[in-house]
Amino acid sequence: MAEIADILQELTNAEYSEGFTTDIEQEFFPKGLNGDIVRALSARKGEPEWMLEFRLDALRKWQGMKMPAWGHLQIPPIDFQDIIYFAAPKPPKKREEVDPELLKTFDKLGIPLEERDALSGVAVDAVFDSVSVKTTFQKTLQEKGIIFCPFSEAVKNHPELVRKYLAKVVPPSDNFFAALNSAVFSDGSFCYIPKGVRCPMELSSYFRINARGIGQFERTLIVADEGSYVSYMEGCTAPMRDENQLHAAIVEIIVEKDAEVKYSTVQNWYPGDSQGRGGIFNFVTKRGLCRGENSRLFWTQVETGSAITWKYPSTILRGDGSHSEFYSVALTNNYQQADTGTKMVHIGRNTTSRIVSKGISAGQSQNSYRGLVKVASGASGVRNHSQCDSLLIGDRCGAHTFPVIECANSGAILEHEATTSKISDEQLFYLRQRGISEEDAVALIVGGYASDVLQRLPMEFAIEARRLLSVNLEGSVG
Amino acid sequence: MANSEVILLKGDAIRTLDITVGAGQARRVVFVALPGAGGVIDCRVSVRFAGEGGDCVLRGLYLAGGSSRVNFTVNMEHGVPRCSSRQLFKGIVAGQARTGFFGLIRVPEHCIGTEAYQENHNLLLGDDCRAQSLPQLEIYADDVKCSHGATFGRLGEEELFYMRSRGIPMDEARRLQLTAFAAEVLEGVPEDIAAQALASLESLV
Numbered sequence: 001m002a003e004i005a006d007i008l009q010e011l012t013n014a015e016y017s018e019g020f021t022t023d024i025e026q027e028f029f030p031k032g033l034n035g036d037i038v039r040a041l042s043a044r045k046g047e048p049e050w051m052l053e054f055r056l057d058a059l060r061k062w063q064g065m066k067m068p069a070w071g072h073l074q075i076p077p078i079d080f081q082d083i084i085y086f087a088a089p090k091p092p093k094k095r096e097e098v099d100p101e102l103l104k105t106f107d108k109l110g111i112p113l114e115e116r117d118a119l120s121g122v123a124v125d126a127v128f129d130s131v132s133v134k135t136t137f138q139k140t141l142q143e144k145g146i147i148f149c150p151f152s153e154a155v156k157n158h159p160e161l162v163r164k165y166l167a168k169v170v171p172p173s174d175n176f177f178a179a180l181n182s183a184v185f186s187d188g189s190f191c192y193i194p195k196g197v198r199c200p201m202e203l204s205s206y207f208r209i210n211a212r213g214i215g216q217f218e219r220t221l222i223v224a225d226e227g228s229y230v231s232y233m234e235g236c237t238a239p240m241r242d243e244n245q246l247h248a249a250i251v252e253i254i255v256e257k258d259a260e261v262k263y264s265t266v267q268n269w270y271p272g273d274s275q276g277r278g279g280i281f282n283f284v285t286k287r288g289l290c291r292g293e294n295s296r297l298f299w300t301q302v303e304t305g306s307a308i309t310w311k312y313p314s315t316i317l318r319g320d321g322s323h324s325e326f327y328s329v330a331l332t333n334n335y336q337q338a339d340t341g342t343k344m345v346h347i348g349r350n351t352t353s354r355i356v357s358k359g360i361s362a363g364q365s366q367n368s369y370r371g372l373v374k375v376a377s378g379a380s381g382v383r384n385h386s387q388c389d390s391l392l393i394g395d396r397c398g399a400h401t402f403p404v405i406e407c408a409n410s411g412a413i414l415e416h417e418a419t420t421s422k423i424s425d426e427q428l429f430y431l432r433q434r435g436i437s438e439e440d441a442v443a444l445i446v447g448g449y450a451s452d453v454l455q456r457l458p459m460e461f462a463i464e465a466r467r468l469l470s471v472n473l474e475g476s477v478g
Numbered sequence: 479m480a481n482s483e484v485i486l487l488k489g490d491a492i493r494t495l496d497i498t499v500g501a502g503q504a505r506r507v508v509f510v511a512l513p514g515a516g517g518v519i520d521c522r523v524s525v526r527f528a529g530e531g532g533d534c535v536l537r538g539l540y541l542a543g544g545s546s547r548v549n550f551t552v553n554m555e556h557g558v559p560r561c562s563s564r565q566l567f568k569g570i571v572a573g574q575a576r577t578g579f580f581g582l583i584r585v586p587e588h589c590i591g592t593e594a595y596q597e598n599h600n601l602l603l604g605d606d607c608r609a610q611s612l613p614q615l616e617i618y619a620d621d622v623k624c625s626h627g628a629t630f631g632r633l634g635e636e637e638l639f640y641m642r643s644r645g646i647p648m649d650e651a652r653r654l655q656l657t658a659f660a661a662e663v664l665e666g667v668p669e670d671i672a673a674q675a676l677a678s679l680e681s682l683v
Contacts (some may be wrong), residue, residue, distance in 0.1 A: 392620035
């Protein structure tokens, strides 16, 4: 057993290789949140009047709201007046030029911003603290009529599209963090795929928190018009710090008739150290609307980071025959807490959905699945299958499952199953007997356990996800 | 099932039941909820284990039609290592009825060797009724086997077709299917209670 303790020790000290900081000249807004900060932010971005109104309205709503307490999470009090709501690298002297320090940062993270070096076939929008620093391949995409740009540019260049779709899926009053984000969101990505266009490359947003004391609030809006297709990836990292930093994002996706969107996330925010100090508080609202007939939306997420994760990518299946799938691997270690899952709301007829959730808890972490499958009374022919498995590694962690299933139509067939177990001794013994080290054996078993989800990820992401799972689990044998 | 306690809830009923399972003891309880056309039944069951080796089996059947309401809340607290529990709750919902099943299995730290299973199956017979299920697992120990499952569905069309093609009238075929669905819970229940359940089932067809 001593060996196991050693390995566990090692695991808890496993390096968070993205934990460096970038030394760069930045400008900040003063701490705190009020109407003046929102006005200053809007002015700084040169936003039109309607955008400012939208923000101020959201701020008013937020001021009247309370932080949700229903999650299976222990959240220390957050002082929202002690957060910097805007931080940006000093603008470069020449236009069209990105600070070499920034290029180096993203390079180190494996996200090259030079197009010639870039991952083949992946367009990246890189967001550093509160602003987007560079979006690659914009020209190539433009030729196809695809708009892929930072949110603030979209507000300036495509106001009619932004106004048409903004907050149509996640209204500011949706929840506490959605209201907060709507008031102070600083950047993010905007993506529009026109009718019948199949996006020729993967689109990707990469979010980086760098400055101390700031919160990151970005907003992503993806619109897939009739018959189009896009695959979208999102990644994120932050430096190692003793303080907790707030990240509250919104992702809205609108899928029109016959269109298909794949949204993949590898979430690797700094999870805090082995004593539970520091780490990112990740409160995210992600929701997609399958508006047209036969539209399809696929969520895939690998959650390994953050001290606290509060995130429920959801789909509203409104178009008849629309389909959605949710695949998730959530791994928690040390003192991490995750409360994550999905919502599938079936409104249209013959809508189908599938949920596969794999939770892995180690150390002293708490990992919860929370989900909703709802069938409206007019939705006949609905089919849903949900599967939630939890794997416990060590005897001080917790794994919980909180599904809600509501059915108001006799034509629906819904199934939900959940299991909780540990890594079986027989499997471990079998692998050990063949000369595989304990660490590798656990990594193999966990990899196999999560493979249903991992194989849904785009290739570049799948490799990264496998690496993250094994690093975060190194040797944690129960 | 031998030695089972049977609890019949009819019409309007509010029932709270605390069950303590002693060391090495086995407890079997069957709930039959028949609210009739407009009854409201609320049944809350808490189970705790007083010593190792306890085993608890809960089964429940609820037949809700008309404007009736049925709610079952089960709190399975596995506070002692090496105990086991099985739950099977089945509901048939018709008319404008509303049903809810809330079942929590909780396994605190160090309660290893726990085996806890829970199933909730619902049949919906119309489009104005509504059924809800909240099966929950809260697990703080690693060496356990816990699972829950919930399903929602309707009468199988293929089975109905099979029976009808053999000359069984539609109503009879539906009745047969519903009886088969309920039979798993009613097995071993005293005749008179089973007969009442079947009569109530008749009114849903």
